[in-house]
Amino acid sequence: MLGIINQGHAPKGNPDPGAINPITGLRESDITYLLGEEMAGFLRAAGHEIIVIQSDSLTEIVAAANDNDADYFISIHCNSAEDPAAEGFEVYTTPGQTAADPLATAIINQTKAAFPETKFREDWGDNDPDKEANYYVLRNTVCPAVLIECGFISNRKEQTNMQDPAWRTKMTAAWARGVTDWQVAL
Structure with a gap:
């Protein structure tokens, strides 16, 4: 299987670091880079061919998936909110029932088991737990595509988790198990 892992926002945060914790200065682009590299390692160990891309160009990101006939696409992000108490993990697909819904559900199930x-x-409105949005990278990618929000970088506890190598390893291992669960169910 060929998977594309998109580490959200620009490499080294230039020009777009994504969300930034207002107190610690922790940048989304730095965390997504680390998470993407770890997830890629787990999936490669499971026999997947993985292309990892961190780019400020959404068209370049989508082209990496479409031009390579990827089997799946995962975009990794950190959420942020003005309310520092906002918390939680989310997985997005495009609206309606799509081929990405089983992939999202498998990732959610493994992440819930680990955490x-x-x-x-x-959002159980369509009988599955993924949330739905018309994000560019999801709606323009031909293969099953999901976007993971691993937590709120603006939440002190969650940003502390994001900085913890053991937490990142446990989280990305769960995501990779979700991908392999989805693969087995195909």
Whole structure:
């Protein structure tokens, strides 16, 4: 299987670092880079061919998936909110029932199993837990595509988790198990 992992926002944060914790200065682009590299390692160990891309160009990101006939696409991000108490993990697909819904559900299920204490922000309106949005990278990618919001960088506890190598390893291992669960179910 060929997977594309997009580490959200621009490499080294230039020109767009994404969300920034207002107190610590932690940047989304730095965390997504680390998460993407770790997830890629787990999936390569499972026999997947992985292309990792961090770019400020959404068209370049989508082209990496479409031009390579990828089997799946995962974009990794950190959420942010003005309310520092906002928290939780989310996985997005495009609106309606899509080929990405089973992939999103498998990732959510493995993440919930690994992190039962974490708040999961879900939308069961269409009988599955993923949230839905018309994000450019999701709607323009031909293969099943999901966008993961690993937590709120603006939340002190969640940004501390993001900086913890053990947490990142546990989180990305869960995501990779979700991908392989989805693969087995195909």
